[in-house]
Amino acid sequence: MNRRARPGIARLQVARQLITTQYAYMLEYRAEIALWALSGVLPLIMLGVWQGSGAAQRAGLTQAQLSHYFVAAFLVRQFTVVWLIHVFEEDTLSGKLSPYLLQPLQPLWRYFAAHLAEQATRVPFVLLMLLGLALLNPSLLWLPSATQLLLGAAAIWSAFILRFLLQTLASMLCFWSERAAALDRLLLIPYLFLSGLVAPLETFPEPVRRLALATPFPAMVDFPARLLCGEPVDVAKGFAVIALWCLVLALPCRWLWCRGIRRYGAMGA
Amino acid sequence: MIQATALSKTYRVAEKQPGLQGTLRHLLRRRYRDVAAVQGVSFNIEPGEIVGFLGPNRAVKTTPLKMLSGLIHPTGGELSVAGHRPERRQSAFLEQITLVMGNKQQLIWDLPPLDSIRVNAAVYGIDDQEAKRRIDELAEMLELGEELHRPVRKLSLGQRMKAELLASLLHRPKVLFLDEPTLGLDVTAQARVREFLAAYNRRYGATILLTSHYMGDITALCERVLLIHQGELFHDGELEALTNRLAPQRQVRLELQQAYPREAFEGYGVVESHQEHQVLLLVERKQLTETVAALLNRFPVVDLEVNDPPIEELMRGLFRAAAAPEQA
Numbered sequence: 001m002n003r004r005a006r007p008g009i010a011r012l013q014v015a016r017q018l019i020t021t022q023y024a025y026m027l028e029y030r031a032e033i034a035l036w037a038l039s040g041v042l043p044l045i046m047l048g049v050w051q052g053s054g055a056a057q058r059a060g061l062t063q064a065q066l067s068h069y070f071v072a073a074f075l076v077r078q079f080t081v082v083w084l085i086h087v088f089e090e091d092t093l094s095g096k097l098s099p100y101l102l103q104p105l106q107p108l109w110r111y112f113a114a115h116l117a118e119q120a121t122r123v124p125f126v127l128l129m130l131l132g133l134a135l136l137n138p139s140l141l142w143l144p145s146a147t148q149l150l151l152g153a154a155a156i157w158s159a160f161i162l163r164f165l166l167q168t169l170a171s172m173l174c175f176w177s178e179r180a181a182a183l184d185r186l187l188l189i190p191y192l193f194l195s196g197l198v199a200p201l202e203t204f205p206e207p208v209r210r211l212a213l214a215t216p217f218p219a220m221v222d223f224p225a226r227l228l229c230g231e232p233v234d235v236a237k238g239f240a241v242i243a244l245w246c247l248v249l250a251l252p253c254r255w256l257w258c259r260g261i262r263r264y265g266a267m268g269a
Numbered sequence: 270m271i272q273a274t275a276l277s278k279t280y281r282v283a284e285k286q287p288g289l290q291g292t293l294r295h296l297l298r299r300r301y302r303d304v305a306a307v308q309g310v311s312f313n314i315e316p317g318e319i320v321g322f323l324g325p326n327r328a329v330k331t332t333p334l335k336m337l338s339g340l341i342h343p344t345g346g347e348l349s350v351a352g353h354r355p356e357r358r359q360s361a362f363l364e365q366i367t368l369v370m371g372n373k374q375q376l377i378w379d380l381p382p383l384d385s386i387r388v389n390a391a392v393y394g395i396d397d398q399e400a401k402r403r404i405d406e407l408a409e410m411l412e413l414g415e416e417l418h419r420p421v422r423k424l425s426l427g428q429r430m431k432a433e434l435l436a437s438l439l440h441r442p443k444v445l446f447l448d449e450p451t452l453g454l455d456v457t458a459q460a461r462v463r464e465f466l467a468a469y470n471r472r473y474g475a476t477i478l479l480t481s482h483y484m485g486d487i488t489a490l491c492e493r494v495l496l497i498h499q500g501e502l503f504h505d506g507e508l509e510a511l512t513n514r515l516a517p518q519r520q521v522r523l524e525l526q527q528a529y530p531r532e533a534f535e536g537y538g539v540v541e542s543h544q545e546h547q548v549l550l551l552v553e554r555k556q557l558t559e560t561v562a563a564l565l566n567r568f569p570v571v572d573l574e575v576n577d578p579p580i581e582e583l584m585r586g587l588f589r590a591a592a593a594p595e596q597a
Binding site for chain 1: 280335338339340341342356358360363364366367368370373374375377379380384385387388389390391392393394
């Protein structure tokens, strides 16, 4: 029999071991992660576009509000990147999922830990990029209060969980289709336009803004970004919306997992 | 420990004809064919047994292992492994089994094996002290040392397989499913893995189910073999009994002092080959003793050898005979 640690401690040990091992693995690919971090500059490009157009001022945003919003959106984007569907698709098709299924741990936790480790690896590169921004134009940055920072970090992490669950839902289709990752490209369009990544939600026409708010996408960028840069937001409502969407997505994820796993052919294994 | 009753697995395979016409037909009206990998197979395996799975191809041999380990769901029949239904994949079941695949690895490629092994220890709830003790014990049995600290990609195939075994056995499973555990290993590494598996079986009384296309693995480890032929269980018993069943005759090789015509040997059995001083006869097992005695009595024999035909050859003959009508 296995000499077992107490259940709570055992779960912590699993989390610690998974994250530290994945962190060691991600460090092996630090150059690739630095490039990924660099590729996440879309909000900064959008800042340049919006600054020149004057449309933000017409929507009632000052220059500082606009730049702070896009820098915050840049940070949110950096720490909410999810690539689950691409690895899950490969693992399902090649049979790499099989060893994970043979252990008493839900395989999705491994992918979750890999994402957390990747975020940790990304931190120094993001800090360097912020330093670069500060040197180029100090007015782009601001010093958030401790509350803003804590709530902002919590909102970014919640947004990451929400994105992870959305992509888990799409990943479950890998059990039925060999090219489920194509769905991620389809999801990218509403994510880009409705999340607030390319434009603050205030600048949207009212019907489009209402439509966007009825989807989970604003919770993935707009809410954490506004919280981080000190814009007035309903904090409780923002977190409640994320929690609700997480629940809405988690239930079909579980349902699809239970059905999908029966279809898994363990091919290549 | 393991009970399978009327176990079946059918795969649905899409069929496509070549060419543009075939492609369009495949797109508009896809046709499927059901392929029965296993049908109505029943067997019981007792705790501590080492059993070999034999079959015409890898898919047939691997399918039962995948069902027994809970990776795939059977199409029909009942399965029980260590008191659990494998397809439910309950933690209490998963903690008692392991599946080692020669062509798939669980170790993280760019990190030393110890990193993956520590993750396994945490997943199975083994505390650090106990994990270290088990790693040391298994590493000694497998003759692994500083290899555990080198990235997996830098290890030889044999070292990697030994590290895979260590990672897979850390939780001391009671049932081992081994799918081609010596695939691609050199002769020395194959022998080492076989010795280790036999030692693990003796030390922990583990039940082992093994597939391998190296008959050396089967003959060295398995007291019992299950042969699946055309989806059905063709043989369940000792390897020797399978040989007897597939080859009711034995080979008698004679080396003679002088040459005799072929006809001189025809009354003793089937003359398989005849050269001047050497003759190869196939003799019915039941008549072997009296036939050998008669041969020694009549001919000036310099050397005599009695052999079973190689098991690989016998199985090839069986599978080829079954494939021939399908191809016709």
